Amino acid sequence: MSRFSAENLTLAREIVSRYPRPKSAVIPLLHLAQEQEGWISEEAMREIAELVGVTPAEVRGTGTFYEMFHFEPIGRYLLNICGTMSCALMGAGELMHAAEEELGVRAGGTTDDGLITLHGAECQAACTEAPCLQVNYRYRFRVTPDGVRQLIADLRSGALSDEIPPHGTLATVRQHIPSDRAVGAVDPDVDTAPPAWIPVTVEGASS
Amino acid sequence: MSTTEDTGAEVDDEVVEPDPDAVSITVNGRSVTARRGDLVIAAAERAGDYIPRFCYHPRMSSVGMCRQCLVEIDTGRGPMLQPSCMVTVSEGMVVDTESETTKRAQEGILELLLANHPLDCPVCDKGGECPLQDQAFSHGPGESRYVEEKRHYEKPIPISDLVYLDRERCILCDRCTRFADEVAGDALIHFIDRGNATQVNTFPDEPFSSYFSGNTVQICPVGALTAKPYRFKARPWDLEQVESTCTSCSVGCRISVHSSRDRLLRFQGVDDEAVNWGWLCDRGRFNFESVHADRRLAEPLIRSAEGLVPTDWSSALSITADLIRSAVDGGGPGSVAVLGGARGTNEDALAWSALADALGVESRDARLGDGLGLDLLDLPRATIADLASASTVVLMAPDLKEELPVLHLRLRDAALRSGTRVIEFTQSGSGLTRHAWRSIRHLPGTGASAVAEALADAEVAAQLASGPVVVVAGRQNLAESAEALSDRVGAVLAAAPEAGVLPVLRRGNTMGALAAGLHGPRDAADILREAAEGRIDLLILLGSDPLADFPDSRLARTALARVGRIVSLDGHLCASSEQADVVLPVAVMGEKSGTTTNLEGRVTPVSQKVTVHGTARPDWMIALDLASRLGVDLGVADLGDLTARVTADDRGVWSVPTGVEPAHFESVVGTNYDFRLVLSRRLYDAAVSTQCSPSLEGLAGGRGLSVHPSDLERIGVASGDDVKVIGPRGSVVLPPGCRTASAPTRPVRSDCSRPSPTASNSSSKRTSSPSAPIGWSSSWRRSSPSCRPS
Ligand code: SF4
Ligand code: SF4
Ligand code: FES
Ligand code: FES
Numbered sequence: 001m002s003r004f005s006a007e008n009l010t011l012a013r014e015i016v017s018r019y020p021r022p023k024s025a026v027i028p029l030l031h032l033a034q035e036q037e038g039w040i041s042e043e044a045m046r047e048i049a050e051l052v053g054v055t056p057a058e059v060r061g062t063g064t065f066y067e068m069f070h071f072e073p074i075g076r077y078l079l080n081i082c083g084t085m086s087c088a089l090m091g092a093g094e095l096m097h098a099a100e101e102e103l104g105v106r107a108g109g110t111t112d113d114g115l116i117t118l119h120g121a122e123c124q125a126a127c128t129e130a131p132c133l134q135v136n137y138r139y140r141f142r143v144t145p146d147g148v149r150q151l152i153a154d155l156r157s158g159a160l161s162d163e164i165p166p167h168g169t170l171a172t173v174r175q176h177i178p179s180d181r182a183v184g185a186v187d188p189d190v191d192t193a194p195p196a197w198i199p200v201t202v203e204g205a206s207s
Numbered sequence: 208m209s210t211t212e213d214t215g216a217e218v219d220d221e222v223v224e225p226d227p228d229a230v231s232i233t234v235n236g237r238s239v240t241a242r243r244g245d246l247v248i249a250a251a252e253r254a255g256d257y258i259p260r261f262c263y264h265p266r267m268s269s270v271g272m273c274r275q276c277l278v279e280i281d282t283g284r285g286p287m288l289q290p291s292c293m294v295t296v297s298e299g300m301v302v303d304t305e306s307e308t309t310k311r312a313q314e315g316i317l318e319l320l321l322a323n324h325p326l327d328c329p330v331c332d333k334g335g336e337c338p339l340q341d342q343a344f345s346h347g348p349g350e351s352r353y354v355e356e357k358r359h360y361e362k363p364i365p366i367s368d369l370v371y372l373d374r375e376r377c378i379l380c381d382r383c384t385r386f387a388d389e390v391a392g393d394a395l396i397h398f399i400d401r402g403n404a405t406q407v408n409t410f411p412d413e414p415f416s417s418y419f420s421g422n423t424v425q426i427c428p429v430g431a432l433t434a435k436p437y438r439f440k441a442r443p444w445d446l447e448q449v450e451s452t453c454t455s456c457s458v459g460c461r462i463s464v465h466s467s468r469d470r471l472l473r474f475q476g477v478d479d480e481a482v483n484w485g486w487l488c489d490r491g492r493f494n495f496e497s498v499h500a501d502r503r504l505a506e507p508l509i510r511s512a513e514g515l516v517p518t519d520w521s522s523a524l525s526i527t528a529d530l531i532r533s534a535v536d537g538g539g540p541g542s543v544a545v546l547g548g549a550r551g552t553n554e555d556a557l558a559w560s561a562l563a564d565a566l567g568v569e570s571r572d573a574r575l576g577d578g579l580g581l582d583l584l585d586l587p588r589a590t591i592a593d594l595a596s597a598s599t600v601v602l603m604a605p606d607l608k609e610e611l612p613v614l615h616l617r618l619r620d621a622a623l624r625s626g627t628r629v630i631e632f633t634q635s636g637s638g639l640t641r642h643a644w645r646s647i648r649h650l651p652g653t654g655a656s657a658v659a660e661a662l663a664d665a666e667v668a669a670q671l672a673s674g675p676v677v678v679v680a681g682r683q684n685l686a687e688s689a690e691a692l693s694d695r696v697g698a699v700l701a702a703a704p705e706a707g708v709l710p711v712l713r714r715g716n717t718m719g720a721l722a723a724g725l726h727g728p729r730d731a732a733d734i735l736r737e738a739a740e741g742r743i744d745l746l747i748l749l750g751s752d753p754l755a756d757f758p759d760s761r762l763a764r765t766a767l768a769r770v771g772r773i774v775s776l777d778g779h780l781c782a783s784s785e786q787a788d789v790v791l792p793v794a795v796m797g798e799k800s801g802t803t804t805n806l807e808g809r810v811t812p813v814s815q816k817v818t819v820h821g822t823a824r825p826d827w828m829i830a831l832d833l834a835s836r837l838g839v840d841l842g843v844a845d846l847g848d849l850t851a852r853v854t855a856d857d858r859g860v861w862s863v864p865t866g867v868e869p870a871h872f873e874s875v876v877g878t879n880y881d882f883r884l885v886l887s888r889r890l891y892d893a894a895v896s897t898q899c900s901p902s903l904e905g906l907a908g909g910r911g912l913s914v915h916p917s918d919l920e921r922i923g924v925a926s927g928d929d930v931k932v933i934g935p936r937g938s939v940v941l942p943p944g945c946r947t948a949s950a951p952t953r954p955v956r957s958d959c960s961r962p963s964p965t966a967s968n969s970s971s972k973r974t975s976s977p978s979a980p981i982g983w984s985s986s987w988r989r990s991s992p993s994c995r996p997s
Contacts, residue, residue, distance in 0.1 A: 045410070046410075055394045055397075055413075057413065058394050058397055062397075064399050
């Protein structure tokens with residue numbers, strides 16, 4: 001289904017070339033795939049495996065460790081409602097209830113139109129602003145059930161499409177370092193100098 | 208679990224000089240001498256203090272995954288709990304493996320490991336030999352405070368054709384995944400997901416189809432991984448075991464043979480420092496199933512008007528003796544020939560060689576046209592240990608992963624972890640290509656110039672001069688002559704005179720059979736040619752199947768059709784024995800004792816574990832019986848007399864006698880064709896032991912043709928079309944698959960690992976059926992009769 005677009009394939013190759021070991025590009029390429037499709041499909045993982053010379057199992061293993069990579073189709077907007085202690089005490093349950101009612105899906109589900117995916121989340125480090133939620137990882141603080149309903153209405157009407165890019169988008173402004181200016185990483189196979197933080201000691205004196 | 212991890216750490220009392228690498232530590236109050244670099248867990252174990260562990264494995268890198276090995280270690284800053292598999296010894300270190308704190312920590316870890324463990328020991332194959340069970344008993348708290356619901360997964364899911372995974376039982380020790388990645392190089396299983404949901408799994412639709420998958424079952428410290436052939440077959444306490452040697456190929460891995468109620472149930476790898484480090488390939492591990500196959504021969508057969516019919520031993524033997532006598536008396540000893548012997552023990556080979564000597568029969572060969580000339584076997588021999596510690600290994604051999612899998616593992620380990628540099632000359636790439644320092648691709652027939660060119664390279668010359676060199680020599684391309692190989696090896700030896708040679712032989716005991724004298728002035732090809740001309744009256748097949756194994760199958764067919772009489776000694780009925788006049792059923796591995804000789808010349812015992820099938824007998828016994836019927840004295844009364852004739856030197860090496868003509872193998876590589884042929888084999892092929900093992904049978908891919916996709920495109924072959932390959936000796940129709948890219952014409956550096964899109968070939972005209980010089984049928988054939996019960 002989702003092979004890299006021609007443009008992204010060029011970018012992917014360039015990303016691979018930035019590292020002394022192609023394998024190091026797995027995470028950046030997973031981001032790229034998620035940016036293109038909103039989520040990461042099996043085909044995308046196979047393609048990444050080919051590009052960096054590892055097995056698809058290794059790509060899957062690496063990717064699935066990270067919470068923010070999604071391996072199932074996902075809506076254009078991902079609504080994460082925090083349910084951990086502070087938020088729970090401040091009414092996260094009602095937020096979730098309102099969202100489920102408004103969207104017609106349970107936590108974990110995606111609306112039929114593919115617009116919004118609703119997830120329960122653990123603490124988002126905004127406990128002082130509880131209860132809080134995130135839309136595509138953008139915060140909304142001290143949210144009320146009505147606020148949730150309004151938010152959903154705005155997402156549906158497109159009123160927020162400028163502020164919140166589709167799920168998976170990494171950045172709206174892309175930095176580009178021309179290859180002649182890229183410093184590049186030192187190849188660990190070539191660089192034999194000891195790590196800087198280990199003080200060099202007299203032979204036998206270290207323990 | 209494997210046990211060997213000492214690599215000679217003992218300090219010799221006689222030595223006065225203090226060992227500069229000696230480190231003294233205190234373990235549980237006792238002073239212990241360890242070596243620099245030793246892990247605490249290993250040093251303590253050698254000192255007699257066992258520290259519980261799950262993830263630590265002496266043949267793999269430590270990862271500190273399970274934390275079961277926590278002990279109190281004091282390096283001068285007070286005792287601290289540390290995982291002993293992650294800490295190396297240092298001078299003055301104090302280790303306490305029995306303190307109250309250690310005990311509490313280990314109990315705590317076990318309680319956590321068991322929090323999600325289903326405890327279904329009564330229905331678990333591992334029960335009774337399970338490190339989790341054993342260590343929960345020896346180092347666990349006895350009771351758990353967890354009352355919560357455990358994690359649930361679908362009960363065993365197949366992760367390959369051979370291995371099942373029960374994720375509920377898995378304790379996430381990373382042994383299997385580490386093995387797959389680090390040792391086998393087939394990272395097809397991996398930890399998936401995170402936290403409480405972490406599980407071992409494959410990529411969807413991409414099974415763990417590694418040639419080495421069975422090892423993960425052996426090293427899994429719980430019953431999470433089970434092997435299909437053994438599932439629910441026995442309880443460990445019902446198993447009897449004996450140590451033996453795998454003879455499925457010439458590596459000679461050490462195995463432990465397990466049986467119950469007189470049936471072989473499984474093979475486990477035994478950690479032999481010199482040979483296999485505890486690993487086995489899946490063919491060696493699972494092809495014991497063929498011992499109990501329906502196609503096993505239970506009684507002698509003789510040809511009658513109705514075909515082969517069962518008979519008793521005494522008539523079978525007297526008929527055989529008559530056949531031998533009349534052939535020797537009629538056409539002289541030259542009209543009798545013996546082919547085979549490489550699948551039996553040294554003793555079998557010695558007995559038949561002695562019988563042939565006594566009768567004056569000179570036409571004998573244990574190689575079937577796919578072996579090596581004696582000139583090569585006569586060169587200074589290297590051992591596997593030499594290979595693993597060499598600074599350079601020159602590889603002029605078939606893909607070791609396909610032919611000698613565990614040798615591949617040892618060489619891969621040396622290349623990745625011991626700094627051994629591999630210079631590979633290859634015609635179609637191999638499992639080691641990506642780890643080679645130089646992988647030099649050349650077209651069939653141009654090996655000599657490729658070698659000369661490489662040796663002229665200053666960097667290569669410097670590398671060869673930098674330390675010990677081992678040449679691994681074998682028939683990479685069965686369509687090429689063995690002489691060409693000898694010349695190439697000679698060229699390398701001229702450049703590196705101290706180098707040792709490790710010969711690549713496929714069949715298990717080729718070396719022993721040759722050392723026993725199963726070779727003569729005429730090799731298998733000569734013998735078959737004489738037979739085809741009608742000059743052989745009696746052909747004796749010692750467990751050999753020329754119809755399936757001799758590369759020129761047309762010659763083999765003509766020969767077997769023209770030969771006067773055929774006597775076949777075999778465990779299973781094969782294509783050739785079906786044409787025999789007398790078939791004598793023999794004991795196979797697991798059913799007989801003796802010794803075998805691996806590719807190093809190392810002699811190791813093989814052991815009988817189960818009663819022979821039917822009335823089968825070992826080959827040597829048949830030879831002795833025939834000798835007495837023929838009235839010749841072999842000077843041998845029993846097996847012991849034969850074993851005494853295995854004259855290994857002090858290195859344990861039994862050498863092939865020297866001064867014999869090199870055997871010659873004809874080349875069919877022509878230059879006036881569009882393509883050049885590389886004939887090679889896969890691990891799973893038409894071998895009887897594979898085809899008669901239900902678990903392996905389906906893994907053999909049949910024969911096929913690898914052509915570079917751009918060549919196929921150029922000659923206009925659509926995918927799915929079969930291709931007719933034409934050569935000087937005949938033609939064959941094959942489905943093209945693209946296993947590996949064909950060789951680019953220029954040598955490539957190993958770091959260019961992506962297949963080159965360069966078309967592989969010399970001149971090429973556009974034809975609808977590509978022709979290639981072929982005369983020998985591919986050996987991936989699937990022609991043998993089925994072993995399924997009818
Ligand atoms: S399956 Fe076995 S070997 Fe693999 S991680 Fe789990 S417990 Fe360890
Ligand atoms: S490598 Fe050879 S000797 Fe070792 S287990 Fe496999 S078949 Fe047997
Ligand atoms: S509990 Fe909701 S942000 Fe911390
Ligand atoms: S054995 Fe040391 S952490 Fe597992």
